[in-house]
Amino acid sequence: MKLRRKCLTFLMFFLMMVCFNGTVVKAAASQPKLEWAKELNASSIAVKWTGNPSEDEMYVIFRKTDGQPYKMINAVIADYKAEYAYVDSPVVPNQKYTYTVRSVPSEKIEPRPVQIGTLSSGSQVQCFASWEKSKEKDLTAYVIDFNKGNLHNTDIINKKYNTVKYYLQSEDEDVIVNVYGLLKGGWSSYDKKGVSAKTTINKVSVKDPVVVGNGTVKLTWTQSKGATGYNIYRKTGNGKWKKVQTVDSGDALYGYDDTVKKGNQYQYKVKAFVSDGKKTVESSDSNITRKVNFSSVAREPSKKLYKAGNQYMSGLSSKEIKDVQNVAKKFYQTYITDDMTEVEKLIAAQAYLAATCVYGTGGKFYNAWGALVYKNKQGYHEASCYGYSYALQALCASAGLECKIVRPNSKAANPNHMWTMVKVEKKWYIVDPQPNANYGIFTYFLLSGKTYVQMTGETFDTKVYSGISGKDYSRKKLMQYASGYKVQRVLKKMKLTK
Numbered sequence: 001m002k003l004r005r006k007c008l009t010f011l012m013f014f015l016m017m018v019c020f021n022g023t024v025v026k027a028a029a030s031q032p033k034l035e036w037a038k039e040l041n042a043s044s045i046a047v048k049w050t051g052n053p054s055e056d057e058m059y060v061i062f063r064k065t066d067g068q069p070y071k072m073i074n075a076v077i078a079d080y081k082a083e084y085a086y087v088d089s090p091v092v093p094n095q096k097y098t099y100t101v102r103s104v105p106s107e108k109i110e111p112r113p114v115q116i117g118t119l120s121s122g123s124q125v126q127c128f129a130s131w132e133k134s135k136e137k138d139l140t141a142y143v144i145d146f147n148k149g150n151l152h153n154t155d156i157i158n159k160k161y162n163t164v165k166y167y168l169q170s171e172d173e174d175v176i177v178n179v180y181g182l183l184k185g186g187w188s189s190y191d192k193k194g195v196s197a198k199t200t201i202n203k204v205s206v207k208d209p210v211v212v213g214n215g216t217v218k219l220t221w222t223q224s225k226g227a228t229g230y231n232i233y234r235k236t237g238n239g240k241w242k243k244v245q246t247v248d249s250g251d252a253l254y255g256y257d258d259t260v261k262k263g264n265q266y267q268y269k270v271k272a273f274v275s276d277g278k279k280t281v282e283s284s285d286s287n288i289t290r291k292v293n294f295s296s297v298a299r300e301p302s303k304k305l306y307k308a309g310n311q312y313m314s315g316l317s318s319k320e321i322k323d324v325q326n327v328a329k330k331f332y333q334t335y336i337t338d339d340m341t342e343v344e345k346l347i348a349a350q351a352y353l354a355a356t357c358v359y360g361t362g363g364k365f366y367n368a369w370g371a372l373v374y375k376n377k378q379g380y381h382e383a384s385c386y387g388y389s390y391a392l393q394a395l396c397a398s399a400g401l402e403c404k405i406v407r408p409n410s411k412a413a414n415p416n417h418m419w420t421m422v423k424v425e426k427k428w429y430i431v432d433p434q435p436n437a438n439y440g441i442f443t444y445f446l447l448s449g450k451t452y453v454q455m456t457g458e459t460f461d462t463k464v465y466s467g468i469s470g471k472d473y474s475r476k477k478l479m480q481y482a483s484g485y486k487v488q489r490v491l492k493k494m495k496l497t498k
Contacts, residue, residue: 061075061099095279147175214333232246234268342424403420429447
């Protein structure tokens with residue numbers, strides 16, 4: 001399915017110094033006046049300066065740490081304002097950073113052709129641009145300016161590269177990208193002393209652990225502003241502290257311990273951390289450590305799994321039904337936690353089929369047993385669209401979701417196809433698990449009946465399969481769930497992502 005992309009026209013400008021026979025040289029730009037550098041949070045420092053830019057100028061920000069020379073880290077496009085600011089992130093706590101700014105004159109030239117393309121990687125959407133490399137001998141670097149309305153996200157690219165990627169929040173995000181070339185010569189003087197600041201990282205408080213899955217405990221904590229992630233530590237009885245989980249998100253104020261055993265007494269603490277990709281700094285211990293003795297850590301799947309009338313049972317012997325139920329139970333206990341939303345549980349079920357099952361035809365592949373129990377020489381289950389659909393119903397039932405089998409009518413593009421309708425947030429949507437497993441788990445996922453028919457030509461009796469939503473599930477909301485910590489954690493456990 002093609003992504004709808006609104007990444008707009010790309011322009012390339014080069015900043016040039018004009019020199020005629022070595023006698024007429026463009027005057028250097030005026031020096032900016034540094035105001036201050038201040039901590040915003042544990043991983044961010046703001047730098048402010050004032051200036052009087054001409055029509056074509058850019059401010060280049062330099063940074064150094066103790067004993068090191070200044071290095072160029074980014075640039076800000078001048079736009080006739082008197083005051084400017086830049087936020088440097090991530091920086092690591094307890095490290096002194098010193099900043100200075102130089103003004104760079106520029107000259108605009110005719111735009112050159114630039115290509116654009118889009119791709120989807122897991123739950124992330126990327127916009128990428130490439131351009132013809134500059135032949136200018138005095139080229140220092142490229143400056144890429146991603147413009148979203150009034151928001152600018154700039155980055156400096158090494159002159160040997162001519163491609164850049166930018167991660168988007170949604171498929172409908174409008175972006176304009178400008179490319180600039182920084183040339184040597186004509187740069188302003190600068191304040192060598194600079195302005196300095198450093199950050200600190202605050203410790204967190206931990207709340208009581210809660211059992212949310214089979215051998216899985218969930219811990220929640222207060223936020224440490226600017227943290228890029230959190231480490232969970234555990235001590236068993238009188239043993240030593242051991243790190244059991246790392247949460248690589250400063251926004252996720254919860255994490256899980258999947259190795260809890262019945263009868264053991266555990267004590268937990270959480271440390272916030274900030275990482276700049278090279279160095280990681282942790283906070284001190286959390287304000288409160290929690291001690292708990294778990295008498296029960298097991299969770300049973302929903303009774304819907306064993307309910308008579310589930311179509312996944314069709315054509316199976318009593319032993320085969322039990323085999324399917326055992327796999328569905330293990331799926332529930334391994335990947336589903338009580339705090340997951342219905343959509344997150346459904347994503348997990350679809351992802352599981354994508355990770356474990358391949359397409360196959362034949363008698364045993366037309367049922368849930370082939371999709372969940374049988375294994376080929378490569379260690380994968382095999383199923384046709386029938387088997388995928390029955391298997392999805394079994395997995396959904398284990399997680400407490402309502403899922404029904406849908407069959408096409410005689411006017412369908414493929415009258416022998418089969419898919420499902422699943423109820424989430426009190427509405428029914430179409431999910432076609434077999435192509436989703438083969439071509440991307442969101443290819444035909446939580447669609448309205450109308451959209452599904454338009455995309456596939458697979459018509460069905462709307463009276464028999466009534467109540468299907470007239471609108472697709474929000475794609476933006478779906479991507480938010482897909483990129484969230486709970487789903488990403490499941491995908492890592494399935495080895496579908498790093």
